[in-house]
Amino acid sequence: MNSVTPQLEILDTDRAERYRDLVGAAVAHTADRFAAVTTPTTDTPAATLRARVESIDLDAPLHSAEAAVDEVDRLFSAEAVWFHHPASLAHLNCPVALPAVAAEAVLAAVNPSVDTWDQSRIGTEIERRVVRWATERIGFADGDGVFTSGGSQSNLHALLLARQAATLRGPASGRRGRPALDDLVVFATASSHFTVRKSAMVLGLPEHAVVDVATDAAGRMRPDALAHAIADVRREGRTPMAVVATAGTTDRGCIDPLEPIADVCDLEDAWLHVDAAYGCGLLVSPTRRHLLDGIERARSVTADFHKSFFQPVSSSALLVRVPEDLGLAAWHADYLNPEDTEEPNQVDKSLQTTRRLDALKLWATLRASGAEAIGRAFDTVLDVAARVHAHVRRHPELELVAPTDLSTVLFRWQPDDVSDDDADALVAPLRAALLAEGRVLIAKTVIDGRPCNKLTLLNPGTTADQVVAALEHVTATAGRLHAELHTTQTTGAAR
DSSP: OOOOOOOOOOOSGGGHHHHHHHHHHHHHHHHHHHHHOOSSSOOOOHHHHHHHHHTOOTTSOOSOHHHHHHHHHHHTGGGOOOTTSTTBOSSSOOOOOHHHHHHHHHHHHHOOOOSSHHHHTHHHHHHHHHHHHHHHHHTOTTOEEEEESSHHHHHHHHHHHHHHHHHHHOOTTOOSSOOOGGGEEEEEOTTSOTHHHHHHHHTTOOGGGEEEOOBOTTSOBOHHHHHHHHHHHHHTTOEEEEEEEEBSOTTTOOBOOHHHHHHHHHHHTOOEEEEETTGGGGGGOTTTGGGGTTGGGOSEEEEEHHHHTOOOSOOEEEEESSGGGGGGGOOOOTTTOOTTOOSOOGGGTOSOSSOOOTHHHHHHHHHHHOHHHHHHHHHHHHHHHHHHHHHHHHOTTEEEEEOOSSSEEEEEEOOTTSOHHHHHHHHHHHHHHHHHHOSOBOEEEEETTEEEEEEEOOOTTOOHHHHHHHHHHHHHHHHHHHHHHHHHHHHHHHO
16 A cells, blocks of 8 residues: 655746646647547547546545546546547537647646736736737727636626616616616527526526517528617616627527617617627638628627637637726725725726636737738638538538528538428437547537537638538438438338
8 A cells, every 4th residue: 555645746946847747748648649639539438438537536646646647638638529620510619729728838837817916917917908909909999808718708797787887877768767677678689699698697687688689581680670679678668788799699600780780779879799709700800800890889799719719718808898887897895906006906897806817828829820810710711611501502412501601500411302300300319429429520409490400610720621521421320310210110110
């Protein structure tokens, strides 16, 4: 029995070389995995993965950092999902820029927290500079913002600010008193991110607070329908709190018409929030920046840099046109961020206290490659998506379910002799069979009441030919599953 009592190794001056060796070993393991990847994940059954994890006694340490790093490689990395693989087509997860990965390693070791100035100093200045760069790209003349954990938090934060603005100023209708929470209304579409409704719940709004605005055939918000919806709400004596326009819906990848929506919001004095978590890469696109025309008129914007800016998770920001808006949700504590201090405490702007310096990753990427290189990479993804759309339209066994402004591909396997019911019934089993096999990863969703499968392209290194090859495997798998299901049904009926 090992009688040595294990000691916690803290990274400090005396362990600088130890850090170099241990992290070097972890990086070497990971580099080997990257070099050897042949599929986006493995075919190991879920029960086996669960059993492996459950078999480990977390109260029985390995007594060695090297052994722990080796176990991480064997347990996690060997079974990871690799988003850089060209057949990883399911979700909005991107391969990551190398300078950002290097900056992530720095963050892990230094472990800064950008809540107060005295904990970060230069880190605070870096984040403020990156935020200013992002707001300038949007077109905010004097904007501000704060990095967040992701689009969900950014949307929640935006709607909190909108709620505060609505309840502090009172209704535009001129009624006396401030509106009650039960009277506040958020306008969105059925395609808006689910966090709009979840945020409304968190903010104490009633279930009926979110009103779905009608959309056009492509799933984009109709400005005329928005104007009518706001008028209806005002007639009911309720107060418009915010309008959420989406620049890149999760399923369709469509962009709401921002300019005419902003016209309605200006006329109605309504807070316009643009959820550009997916489409924010267009801010640096050399060819498609015009798709975001009007975003500069928003009151707040969500940008997920860990999507179309190819940053490691997490890297998101809430960006506002009026810096004072961030103060609507500020809270001061004497021990942390007293009101009378002149120090630029970022916790004044954030929903979080302890918070990572995620801006450093984007800083490193911008300094290494520049914004235009990021934009060209995103353009490459969108170009590939357009070619894949054209392929699906021509394919005799595939149906293109909807167009896109970005990089999603909504499709259904349905040859001419396959009924709607049979095609619908195959969507979930097809996705599950491909996941179990590990060769091609796709997603599933529901569009206009019918299920379909989905590709989300977000890898500038993946070619259209590679996606087409993956789709051929998807098509062959669907045909096999359909035949098996038909045979089973026929056999069962004969009995």
